[in-house]
Amino acid sequence: MRAETESERVARARGGDAGAFESLYREHVGRVYGLCLRMTGQPAAAEDLTQDTFVSAWKSLPGYEGRSSFSTWLHRIAVNAVLATRRSPRGRNETSLTGEDGNDMELVAEDAMDEATPIDLERAIGTLPTGARDIVVLHGIYGYSHEEAAGMLGVAVGTCKAQLHRARQLLRERMRMEAAT
Amino acid sequence: MTTIPFGPRRDDDALMAKVAELPKDVAPSRDLWPGIAARLGEERRATASRGMGWPAALAAGLLVASVSALLTWGLVRESRTPPDAEVLAGGTVAPADIRPVSYGANSALGADQLAARDALLAEFQARVARLAPETRESVLANLAIIQKAADEIDAALARDPASGLLNELLVGTYQQELQLYSKVVTARDGTTRRT
Numbered sequence: 001m002r003a004e005t006e007s008e009r010v011a012r013a014r015g016g017d018a019g020a021f022e023s024l025y026r027e028h029v030g031r032v033y034g035l036c037l038r039m040t041g042q043p044a045a046a047e048d049l050t051q052d053t054f055v056s057a058w059k060s061l062p063g064y065e066g067r068s069s070f071s072t073w074l075h076r077i078a079v080n081a082v083l084a085t086r087r088s089p090r091g092r093n094e095t096s097l098t099g100e101d102g103n104d105m106e107l108v109a110e111d112a113m114d115e116a117t118p119i120d121l122e123r124a125i126g127t128l129p130t131g132a133r134d135i136v137v138l139h140g141i142y143g144y145s146h147e148e149a150a151g152m153l154g155v156a157v158g159t160c161k162a163q164l165h166r167a168r169q170l171l172r173e174r175m176r177m178e179a180a181t
Numbered sequence: 182m183t184t185i186p187f188g189p190r191r192d193d194d195a196l197m198a199k200v201a202e203l204p205k206d207v208a209p210s211r212d213l214w215p216g217i218a219a220r221l222g223e224e225r226r227a228t229a230s231r232g233m234g235w236p237a238a239l240a241a242g243l244l245v246a247s248v249s250a251l252l253t254w255g256l257v258r259e260s261r262t263p264p265d266a267e268v269l270a271g272g273t274v275a276p277a278d279i280r281p282v283s284y285g286a287n288s289a290l291g292a293d294q295l296a297a298r299d300a301l302l303a304e305f306q307a308r309v310a311r312l313a314p315e316t317r318e319s320v321l322a323n324l325a326i327i328q329k330a331a332d333e334i335d336a337a338l339a340r341d342p343a344s345g346l347l348n349e350l351l352v353g354t355y356q357q358e359l360q361l362y363s364k365v366v367t368a369r370d371g372t373t374r375r376t
Contacts, residue, residue, distance in 0.1 A: 018221055025214055030206025037207055047209050054213075055220045060342045063289035073342070080341055121199055140200035154340070171196055 010070055014061045021061075025054055028071060031142075032078050038137040039082045041126045049085060053078040075142065079152040086130070124174040132167035135160050140167075274317065276306035282328050282358045285335030289348055290355055298359060305362040312365075323361055330354045 006027070012020035032053050037046035056077050064073055125136055138149040139160065146164075150157045281302050284290055309320055331354045338347050 018218065021221070022214060022218070025217065029213065030208055033209045033213075034205060034207035043210065047211070047213055050209060051213050051217050051220070054217045055224065058217075058221050059224060060289070060348075062291065063287050063338065063342055063348070065286050067286060077342065122203060125200070136200060140197055141203050142205060143201070151340070168196060171200075175196070 006070055007066065010061070010064070010066070013058075014064070021054075021058060024070065028074055029054075031071065032074055035075055035078050035137065035142060036082060038122075038125065038141065039079070039134060040085070041133075045085065049078065049081045052081045056081065072144075072148075075144075076152055079138070083153070121171075121175065124171050127174060128167055128170055131155075131159075131163045132170060135163040136167045136171070139164060274310045276303070276310045279306045279309050279321070279324075282324065282331050282354070284331055284351070284355070285338075287335050287338035287342060288331075288351055290351070294355060298355070298362070301359070301362040301366060304366050308365050308368075320361070320365060324358070327354050327357050327361070330357075 006024070009020040009023055013024060029050060033046055033050045036049040036053070037043060040046050040049065053074065057074055060077070064070075068076075125133060128136060134153055135149055138144045138152060139146060144152070146157050146160045150160045153160070281298065284295075309317055312320065331351065334347055334351045334354065338351070341347060
């Protein structure tokens with residue numbers, strides 16, 4: 001028997017089929033959670049945001065017409081959820097300090113990426129300032145173009161490029177520090 | 182000849198290549214579906230209750246004349262000579278040229294809602310085509326305001342498809358369109374009786 005395509009499952013979910021939606025959740029939860037975790041650096045917050053994303057997606061499914069891939073559409077909702085949380089008191093659980101260049105440097109809260117995190121690069125990304133971290137996550141890890149990432153984050157394309165440039169510099173420095181320790 | 186380096190440094194490229202190789206999927210520490218499923222259940226109950234209330238909301242939308250976009254038309258109509266004159270004045274606009282509001286790709290309006298609108302459309306178009314030019318202009322200006330609002334909300338929904346507020350605002354514009362149709366169609370009935 002032919003396996004059901006994603007668009008067929010999306011169509012069934014749009015019609016209110018929770019089983020089809022659960023199947024979409026199973027397929028996409030890893031990416032959505034990965035995105036939320038990397039943008040927030042906080043596993044508990046990322047789990048809440050992942051749930052919020054899928055609930056919002058369920059509510060918005062009638063308006064989804066397949067212009068972008070389901071995955072991109074879902075990621076856009078996840079990014080919106082993260083940005084909304086940052087503006088709320090719940091999302092302000094980040095320590096901020098000022099770097100040598102006078103710009104805010106944000107270090108994620110202690111439980112963000114624990115010592116068991118296997119990849120040093122992942123930990124280095126977690127210590128980037130918010131704007132730089134966002135563009136590394138969306139453009140660097142998830143492969144969105146500067147235009148797409150700018151659209152998701154609600155910033156200018158030039159800002160994305162500048163943030164990526166800054167992120168590269170900071171990552172290089174932090175990877176050197178990791179290697180020295 | 183000296184070559185001026187352009188673009189990212191080679192070690193940047195290597196770094197970004199490593200970034201791109203990081204796993205896209207990360208498994209959460211627990212199954213998040215039960216929590217989501219519970220919230221979907223609540224949502225479905227709420228939707229069902231909204232669905233039962235929908236005819237009432239539609240009726241209210243048709244009856245309550247509190248929409249600012251319609252104020253101009255209402256004032257013009259009230260200050261005009263009796264409606265009979267409007268009808269007799271005739272018009273040069275073909276009904277088909279009077280377009281309904283077009284809701285964009287991000288609209289969550291259902292086929293049943295658009296069908297309810299379309300049921301009034303032909304009568305509305307015929308009536309507007311026969312209005313006096315000044316009144317017709319005012320009605321069409323109000324329709325254009327509603328179209329503009331729908332376009333703006335649709336553009337915002339493209340950026341924030343999950344926004345409950347934007348979806349509510351879109352339903353609001355739809356109700357305004359229905360109110361406009363209803364007022365125009367009802368006005369004709371009144372005219373007939375008043376002779």
